[in-house]
Amino acid sequence: MIKVENLTKIFGAKRAVDGVSFSVERGEVLGFLGPNGAGKSTTMRMITGFLPPTSGKITVGGFDILEQPIPAKKLMGYLPENAPAYTDMTVYGFLDFAAEIRGLRGAAKKAAINRAVELCFLNSVLHQNVDTLSKGYRHRTCFAQSIIHDPDILVLDEPTDGLDPNQKHEIRQLIRKMGEQKAIIFSTHILEEVDAVCSRAIIIDRGRIVANGTPAELRRKSEWAGAVTMRVNGQAANAVQEKLNRLRAAKKVTTATEGGKVTVTVYPRTAGDGDLTREVIEASSGWQVEELRTEEGRLDEVFRSITMPDTTGKETR
Amino acid sequence: MNPLGNIKTIAKRELLAYFSSPVAYVFIVIFLLLNGFFTFMVGGFFERGEASLANSFFTWHPWFYLFLVPAVGMRLWADERRVGTLELLLTMPIAPWEAIVGKFIASWLFLGLALVLTFPIVLTVNHLGSPDNGVIFAAYVGSWLMAGTYLAVSCITSAITRSQVVSFIISVVACLFLILAGFPPVINLLQSLTNNWQWLVDVITSFSVITHFEGFQKGVLDSRDILFFLSVIGFSLFTTSVILRTHRTS
Numbered sequence: 076m077i078k079v080e081n082l083t084k085i086f087g088a089k090r091a092v093d094g095v096s097f098s099v100e101r102g103e104v105l106g107f108l109g110p111n112g113a114g115k116s117t118t119m120r121m122i123t124g125f126l127p128p129t130s131g132k133i134t135v136g137g138f139d140i141l142e143q144p145i146p147a148k149k150l151m152g153y154l155p156e157n158a159p160a161y162t163d164m165t166v167y168g169f170l171d172f173a174a175e176i177r178g179l180r181g182a183a184k185k186a187a188i189n190r191a192v193e194l195c196f197l198n199s200v201l202h203q204n205v206d207t208l209s210k211g212y213r214h215r216t217c218f219a220q221s222i223i224h225d226p227d228i229l230v231l232d233e234p235t236d237g238l239d240p241n242q243k244h245e246i247r248q249l250i251r252k253m254g255e256q257k258a259i260i261f262s263t264h265i266l267e268e269v270d271a272v273c274s275r276a277i278i279i280d281r282g283r284i285v286a287n288g289t290p291a292e293l294r295r296k297s298e299w300a301g302a303v304t305m306r307v308n309g310q311a312a313n314a315v316q317e318k319l320n321r322l323r324a325a326k327k328v329t330t331a332t333e334g335g336k337v338t339v340t341v342y343p344r345t346a347g348d349g350d351l352t353r354e355v356i357e358a359s360s361g362w363q364v365e366e367l368r369t370e371e372g373r374l375d376e377v378f379r380s381i382t383m384p385d386t387t388g389k390e391t392r
Numbered sequence: 393m394n395p396l397g398n399i400k401t402i403a404k405r406e407l408l409a410y411f412s413s414p415v416a417y418v419f420i421v422i423f424l425l426l427n428g429f430f431t432f433m434v435g436g437f438f439e440r441g442e443a444s445l446a447n448s449f450f451t452w453h454p455w456f457y458l459f460l461v462p463a464v465g466m467r468l469w470a471d472e473r474r475v476g477t478l479e480l481l482l483t484m485p486i487a488p489w490e491a492i493v494g495k496f497i498a499s500w501l502f503l504g505l506a507l508v509l510t511f512p513i514v515l516t517v518n519h520l521g522s523p524d525n526g527v528i529f530a531a532y533v534g535s536w537l538m539a540g541t542y543l544a545v546s547c548i549t550s551a552i553t554r555s556q557v558v559s560f561i562i563s564v565v566a567c568l569f570l571i572l573a574g575f576p577p578v579i580n581l582l583q584s585l586t587n588n589w590q591w592l593v594d595v596i597t598s599f600s601v602i603t604h605f606e607g608f609q610k611g612v613l614d615s616r617d618i619l620f621f622l623s624v625i626g627f628s629l630f631t632t633s634v635i636l637r638t639h640r641t642s
Binding site: 120148163204217 | 397398401402404405408409412413475476477479480482483484485486487640641
């Protein structure tokens with residue numbers, strides 16, 4: 076439904092987005108990850124037709140966003156960053172306007188507003204002015220605006236920003252549910268959201284895509300992926316380390332001693348084939364093992380290692 | 393959807409927003425008070441003993457508008473940019489010019505409403521004498537067109553900046569130029585400065601709203617005057633669209 080090819084945006088001397096290509100199909104929820112200023116919002120603004128790209132091509136539902144912006148925009152719902160809304164209107168008035176500009180009239184308009192209000196839990200503030208709303212309600216009002224015409228494509232820029240944990244949960248549920256029939260792109264820098272909602276994730280850094288895959292695939296890039304952690308009682312730390320270091324599948328072993336118990340972590344040479352787990356179990360026969368677990372890999376660690384290749388923070392380009 | 397429907401939707405929202413905040417009411421009250429005060433106290437409506445509104449009532453309008461219209465127009469685009477709703481508006485399935493025209497029409501209708509609410513003065517002059525109501529009508533049309541011209545200029549300045557205050561000040565200065573270019577003392581000054589190059593003086597004074605408004609006050613609906621106001625409005629709205637586009641590309 077969305078196809079982005081070689082998208083580049085240059086602001087002055089800065090390449091905000093640099094040769095980004097990806098596509099999103101119906102039934103997919105694509106998570107857009109990246110540090111602040113990586114180019115997430117700029118990419119979304121180009122997809123929704125707010126900013127024209129410097130070069131590259133975007134098609135939305137088969138329509139080129141530059142050549143046929145109106146049919147393309149009709150297919151999309153967009154929640155901009157910071158969820159702007161007309162402050163001098165009531166929630167109902169704002170949604171009424173959003174429905175009307177999407178071409179809804181009469182009974183269809185009313186039904187659409189009611190549906191959006193219900194999905195976003197706005198009933199209690201329906202006739203309140205937008206500028207008197209709390210941040211969470213304002214956010215949901217803008218979110219309601221983006222789904223008012225039940226679009227096939229949703230572009231959501233940080234949809235859970237500024238919400239409390241319950242509201243976050245509700246919005247995530249909603250996104251996941253809608254993702255079954257729609258194509259959704261949403262940006263976030265909360266990694267747990269990727270697991271909770273996305274079917275695929277893209278990590279973007281300094282305007283370039285640095286990783287693209289399912290959350291599980293991304294996690295496997297972690298050095299933690301497939302690592303075995305074990306707590307052993309009554310063994311000397313260096314003896315444990317020495318023995319485990321000799322394992323064929325082990326890349327690195329770290330140990331920590333606490334109260335006579337050794338916690339040891341063995342990192343694998345290759346993740347995901349289970350060799351390491353078997354070898355560790357064999358090697359540990361006779362030990363008093365209190366705990367044994369295989370790590371799945373950590374997204375935050377992957378995120379950090381990909382987006383900060385060097386910690387000196389020297390400017391590239 | 394058709395452009396007319398889009399323009400109507402945008403204009404309706406804008407008008408609703410005007411009346412849900414005190415701005416609209418404050419504006420109308422001040423506009424009416426100023427009109428009353430200047431017509432009767434300064435303009436000497438009764439002392440003149442004329443069954444006409446030209447010299448006592450309409451003559452002040454270019455000056456009222458100088459401050460009041462930029463106050464109405466300053467928020468048009470500056471606020472959309474500051475709050476971020478511009479992003480919302482321009483990603484909706486409408487052409488940017490439809491949004492520009494829709495917002496302009498809403499504010500212009502609002503100014504028209506304020507103007508219509510001065511109707512008691514028309515009743516008064518009709519009660520006291522027998523004025524030529526055709527002349528009064530023409531002057532009203534001219535006044536509204538002039539207000540639209542100021543408003544279109546305010547649209548440009550509002551699109552330039554995020555700050556309403558900056559927008560207000562720039563558009564007052566721009567509108568002041570539109571007035572002063574036809575103000576007799578300024579014309580005299582121009583003539584002495586340019587060594588009586590009449591063509592240059594004519595070019596400059598032809599940009600003055602006062603020169604073009606005069607005809608309407610005499611009851612003459614001259615197509616050239618109408619064309620002047622409409623073309624300034626058209627040009628200003630076009631400039632607004634260029635400015636809004638430039639913001640997005642750079």
